[in-house]
Amino acid sequence: MKMDLCEQSPSYVRSIAPYQPGKPISELAREMGLDEAGIVKLASNENPRGIGPRTRAAIEKAIGELSRYPDGNGFELKQALAARYGVDMSTIVLGNGSNDVLELMALAFLGPGRAAVYSQHCFAVYPLATQARGARSIVVPAKNYGHDLDTMAKAIDDETYLVWIANPNNPTGTFAKGDEIEAFLRRVPERGLVVLDEAYNEYLAPELRADSVKWLKKHPNLVITRTFSKAYGLAGLRVGYALAHPSVADVMNRVRQPFNVNSLALAAATAALDDMEFVARSYAENLRGMKQLEEGARGLGLEFIPSYGNFITIRVGKAAEIYKRLLKRSVIVRPIAGGYGLPEHLRVTIGMAEENEKFLRALAASLKE
Numbered sequence: 452m453k454m455d456l457c458e459q460s461p462s463y464v465r466s467i468a469p470y471q472p473g474k475p476i477s478e479l480a481r482e483m484g485l486d487e488a489g490i491v492k493l494a495s496n497e498n499p500r501g502i503g504p505r506t507r508a509a510i511e512k513a514i515g516e517l518s519r520y521p522d523g524n525g526f527e528l529k530q531a532l533a534a535r536y537g538v539d540m541s542t543i544v545l546g547n548g549s550n551d552v553l554e555l556m557a558l559a560f561l562g563p564g565r566a567a568v569y570s571q572h573c574f575a576v577y578p579l580a581t582q583a584r585g586a587r588s589i590v591v592p593a594k595n596y597g598h599d600l601d602t603m604a605k606a607i608d609d610e611t612y613l614v615w616i617a618n619p620n621n622p623t624g625t626f627a628k629g630d631e632i633e634a635f636l637r638r639v640p641e642r643g644l645v646v647l648d649e650a651y652n653e654y655l656a657p658e659l660r661a662d663s664v665k666w667l668k669k670h671p672n673l674v675i676t677r678t679f680s681k682a683y684g685l686a687g688l689r690v691g692y693a694l695a696h697p698s699v700a701d702v703m704n705r706v707r708q709p710f711n712v713n714s715l716a717l718a719a720a721t722a723a724l725d726d727m728e729f730v731a732r733s734y735a736e737n738l739r740g741m742k743q744l745e746e747g748a749r750g751l752g753l754e755f756i757p758s759y760g761n762f763i764t765i766r767v768g769k770a771a772e773i774y775k776r777l778l779k780r781s782v783i784v785r786p787i788a789g790g791y792g793l794p795e796h797l798r799v800t801i802g803m804a805e806e807n808e809k810f811l812r813a814l815a816a817s818l819k820e
């Protein structure tokens with residue numbers, strides 16, 4: 452073939468750097484001839500506790516209906532979410548993971564001639580989704596690794612239609628308090644939609660959890676996104692959602708695939724939402740694991756960014772090299788040089804106590820190697 456067909460895609464698409472996921476356990480086992488059972492993966496901010504029995508039962512029940520298309524409107528899940536948050540069902544948009552609803556926002560509101568504001572060290576999907584629409588990125592330097600909301604507000608220009616904020620942020624784990632977010636919302640022009648990505652909301656201490664859903668009434672340009680992939684333990688099924696003004700939800704629904712959330716995911720998420728005990732235990736386990744990793748990092752004389760999520764970002768120095776040394780010891784974490792701009796740090800998901808212990812031992816050995 453003479454023609455490079457890649458060249459036929461718009462230049463703004465060609466310039467996208469592909470998303471780098473955490474290395475799967477099976478891939479590391481294949482590459483290094485390691486035993487899968489002995490590998491610890493702390494690379495994708497998943498829930499180490501698996502799923503609860505009620506969720507498992509709901510999935511087993513839904514298997515019987517797999518030859519049918521899912522409910523494209525996700526009625527039962529939306530009804531459960533509406534009851535949980537005291538909102539109308541017309542404000543909810545379901546997605547194939549919250550990643551999907553982020554993409555829907557870009558699809559519905561961005562395009563050439565438009566811009567999006569986001570922070571340095573932000574979640575990788577924001578630049579990806581912005582670029583894929585041919586929109587301009589306005590990247591605001593981070594402050595103490597987190598969002599500099601004051602500078603972000605000032606950076607909004609006449610072409611800005613979207614602002615991406617993750618709270619807590621991934622990969623830095625930083626957090627902005629409710630009153631800071633509210634003050635920011637008051638400064639954003641009506642045209643500018645603010646995506647407040649709360650994927651890690653359930654891991655926040657109760658006293659830090661702001662009632663962000665309440666802000667939707669005052670700020671029709673606010674879109675809150677949440678997920679079942681983290682504290683609810685359903686990352687593999689892919690289900691998340693947005694809460695937005697009905698007219699914003701309406702336009703998002705116009706561009707989504709008719710059956711974007713599969714039937715197992717719908718059944719599992721509806722059951723998981725009800726299992727408050729599972730989420731409470733995930734929170735408690737995460738808190739213990741966070742302390743364990745913080746103490747472990749301190750013990751090794753390493754700095755870390757205080758985190759509000761289910762992961763911690765540790766400054767290890769030559770991170771690319773330490774990452775490889777950890778792989779040899781059957782431990783997968785996440786390098787965050789490339790797109791995230793943190794070449795000296797590794798992001799480590801909080802695992803179960805024995806997984807954290809194995810990571811800390813492997814890290815100590817890797818630092819000495």
Ligand SMILES: Cc1ncc(COP(=O)(O)O)c(C=O)c1O
Pocket residue numbers: 495496547548549550551574617619620621648650677678679680686689690691
């Ligand atoms: C800040 C943030 N938002 C959204 C997501 C997307 O998660 P999912 O598509 O599994 O809901 C992630 C995943 O790691 C994340 O860290």
